[in-house]
């Protein structure tokens with residue numbers, strides 16, 4: 001029986017796991033973080049280094065409405081944080097459109113004939129809206145008309161989710177639309193921008209500057225891991241958590257890990273903090289949960305993601321941070337230009353590094369394609385969308401990201417509720433944090449806030465804070481206030497505009 005040395009055993013060294021470990025370590029609580037990746041910390045927010053070129057998994061904007069989160073980023077990364085301008089566009093049938101959309105530019109690029117059709121379809125939608133719109137599609141069509149929906153929303157959204165916009169749940173749209181109305185989009189497009197005094201009033205998807213670590217988001221999480229180690233905490237890589245046993249006599253968790261060679265180790269802690277996907281956690285808990293809880297966990301779905309990183313001779317053709325590819329003629333969904341995120345993402349300014357993002361399911365055709373085929377596809381498509389000549393591509397790599405997006409389908413909430421109720425009732429020292437850890441489609445700031453509150457709960461020895469009451473803006477609302485907020489977002493759906501998935 002190992003001595004029970006840790007206040008908390010933490011599964012996963014992404015933003016949630018590392019934030020929990022850092023906050024606990026600062027208070028002198030002994031922690032160990034167990035991470036399955038053999039090389040990187042940071043989870044989805046890691047940065048992959050390929051021959052000195054840094055590849056972000058997506059592009060991670062560091063922006064939060066929460067002052068505590070912003071301050072923690074500054075505390076960890078200090079002067080390594082840059083203030084960066086944002087530039088993003090949409091590519092559709094050979095044309096580039098500013099995003100956030102500029103209505104006059106959009107209409108002039110669409111041409112007179114298409115513009116008239118768009119306006120007629122908009123007028124029709126306003127006169128004869130779908131009453132009680134339930135799906136993403138109904139909402140956008142009501143708001144913009146069917147033609148603009150097809151051009152600016154349908155293809156990209158379906159590429160991201162791998163399902164029809166009719167099937168996308170109200171919940172996802174309700175979450176993404178928060179704070180962004182048609183009025184605010186048009187005002188943003190037409191009027192000179194003044195920074196709101198209160199950062200809580202900023203519409204997140206429209207922000208035009210954000211912070212970014214010099215060498216990508218992984219730099220933040222590497223710095224956090226080293227601060228934890230300096231404080232005496234352990235961050236162990238290459239350890240996949242494979243078993244979580246609760247010893248009810250001693251009231252401790254015995255957590256088993258397995259490394260790449262099949263070697264196992266056991267760690268004992270008073271608390272278990274889990275940022276691993278709920279589906280995996282439920283399968284590992286011993287004593288086993290009910291059949292119902294297992295079925296609920298198995299019903300949770302995920303969308304996966306791969307980035308083909310291309311190293312390209314820079315001819316100055318592409319200076320945006322990213323471009324959404326709405327064009328159905330290519331499979332790529334979005335293209336990142338990492339040098340625009342930070343000049344230090346490339347080791348030589350004569351080159352750029354692009355990330356062509358393909359949304360897929362683990363095990364499908366794209367996911368299983370050999371790297372050489374994916375590189376050839378990306379080379380072909382980067383030329384097809386006019387961002388580079390394929391002859392300027394000098395090298396590349398493929399980065400696969402399992403479970404990039406927790407899927408919000410019609411029943412996910414019910415399943416999460418069921419699992420949560422069982423865990424809360426039986427295991428008060430088990431703490432779920434983060435994105436897949438709570439099955440929440442949210443940014444780093446949400447993951448971090450759930451971890452910060454969890455650390456407070458652990459230090460207090462009781463659940464003073466309900467981490468499920470942290471909203472997507474990383475704001476904490478006591479029970480009741482959150483319900484009210486969700487209701488008002490749903491009730492207001494006719495007046496709101498959905499944003500593009502990030």
Ligand SMILES: Cc1cc2nc3c(=O)[nH]c(=O)nc-3n(C[C@H](O)[C@H](O)[C@H](O)COP(=O)(O)OP(=O)(O)OC[C@H]3O[C@@H](n4cnc5c(N)ncnc54)[C@H](O)[C@@H]3O)c2cc1C
Pocket residue numbers: 011012013014015016017034035036037041042043044045057058059060061062063239240241242275276277280305404405433434435436437442443444445447502
């Ligand atoms: C394409 C894309 C773009 C994004 N853009 C932004 C953005 O602009 N700004 C922003 O703030 N956020 C963004 N995000 C969200 C951000 O990446 C996540 O919110 C954040 O990484 C979640 O942190 P986490 O610690 O909860 O989870 P993760 O980052 O998923 O980390 C979980 C960790 O747990 C490990 N793990 C899983 N299972 C086990 C196991 N059994 N044993 C041990 N370890 C395990 C994983 O390897 C991983 O390291 C984006 C996400 C995506 C997919």
